[in-house]
Amino acid sequence: MSENVAIIGTGHSKFGTRKDVNVAELCWESIKPAFESAGVEPKDIDYFVVGTAGMWSSEAAVPALIAEYAGLEPKGSMRAEAACATGSAAIRVGYTTIKSELADLVLVLGVEKMQESPSSTVIELIGRFGSYFWEFENFGLTFPGYYAMYGTAYMIKYGATEEDFAKVAVKNHYYGAKNPYAQFQREITVETVLKSPYIAWPFKLYDCSPITDGSACVILASEEKVKELGVEEKVWILGQGTGTGTANLSKRKDFTSLPSVVHAAEIAYKIAGIDKDDPVKYLDGADVHDCFTAAEIIAYEDLNFCRRGEGMKLVREEQTYIGGRIPVNIDGGLKAKGHPIGATGVSQAIEAYKQLLQKAEPGRQADIVKGRWLAHNVGGTGHYAYVTVYGLEKR
Amino acid sequence: MEQKKSIEEFGFPLVVDEKSGALQWLDVRELNIRYTISIENIKPFYEGLRQGKLLTTRCKKCNELYFPPQKDCYKCFSSDMEWIELKREGTLETLTVIFVRPPSFSMYDPYTVAVAKLDDGPKILAWLKGDPRKIRPGQRVRVEIGRRKEGYMMYELVPLG
Structure with a gap:
């Protein structure tokens, strides 16, 4: 388990409503630039993994689909799934495969074409990412509903307001407007959020990430392969932690923190050599899982960017904009960039790569001083958690 | 068409x-997908609901209480469970009002989903009756058995006082 693992190439499709392409074509939009930036070809790949939650789109066997469409046949593959953390689960497979010295070059693709089904069907399916029998079947919880119960509990415990939540959406739209790959490339105001209709109280339309089509692809290489290819532009995976939560929300100790994330973060910080009591000191920025606005605030606290109950203060004081305490979701986050389930975790890795190598678009490049970026990807409502630390220098 | x-x-x-x-x-x-889900090992739960009772399982060996009820105890690896009745009162912990419903719930008006901590320890997630705007932190609730529009019985939370 000594091999270091680097991202040596990336590709990102435009996120949004992609009626102009089918699943394979959408995949190719990110696979092609990933190959080009890595300077490798399909024949060089030892293994590939596809993160896709599926159900809403027609093609289920996406690894086989792209083996054919992208010339990866007959290389080995699998499909990975961990609800909304599917993309990070796919990275996990690539990372551990190289770490265990079973491959030197792994392609990781995340893809979702959610708009092949009507949004009502997506709402029906996505509400089932919890305890189907005890919490969906009789009580019709939707995905916004699950997180809304955390939002409510956070408001009760710390006195946060719907306006505090709205400010998260305003920030993420501000940066989404500067990201050409984002689904929503326009700024909004607190008013826009507060005036939008309720989806699951206290969340309104603009508190929620959208239903998105998109793909993202990274090529991972062992340290030996990096040397062999003479790769100059790369970022290393410094550490990754994972966690799992109970299926039933009724089994949760409280509703202001996700223990699976706390667990995953502790592991990731330890492996990456980051002091868990002050991670901000080690990071230039982060992408956190803002499927809903309140989720971003809870993420600050679970990742220990601030103390308990102070997440809303970071938002009020605009401390997670560029120039603040720690820039967060300056690619637009799930909220404005879009949330094509399987692609999200891979897209976060690409943002880490772009930020660390200072390739972000004008107006959304963070200062890179410490050389580390964090990605926090949550599946379901803390049902799965992946925290990954990327860095310019290997450990 | x-x-x-x-x-x-x-x-x-x-x-x-x-x-x-x-x-x-x-x-x-x-x-069209419709699952057939086994409840063979938690039958008493439904018999209890029919009598207006909230039943659950407790491990005879280590006394661990499980709700929702389950057949096996992961703490001591025993499957020797006893059925006990839970007191049907507790305190509300959190709630949401589902405005945008899944199509399979489209026959219902917006509904409130809440989690309450029962006085006996376990938490329960269910629909909350009444106006959610009148609910305050620390609200006491009672578990009652109601009837759904589809005609079947289901437990629900009713505010007290």
């Missing part, structure tokens, strides 16, 4: 996406 029309018109099930103008194939194969 749309599909039939386009087959007559173009010879294929096609539709033009209104926003992008991109041509779409309208899937001919429809899938």
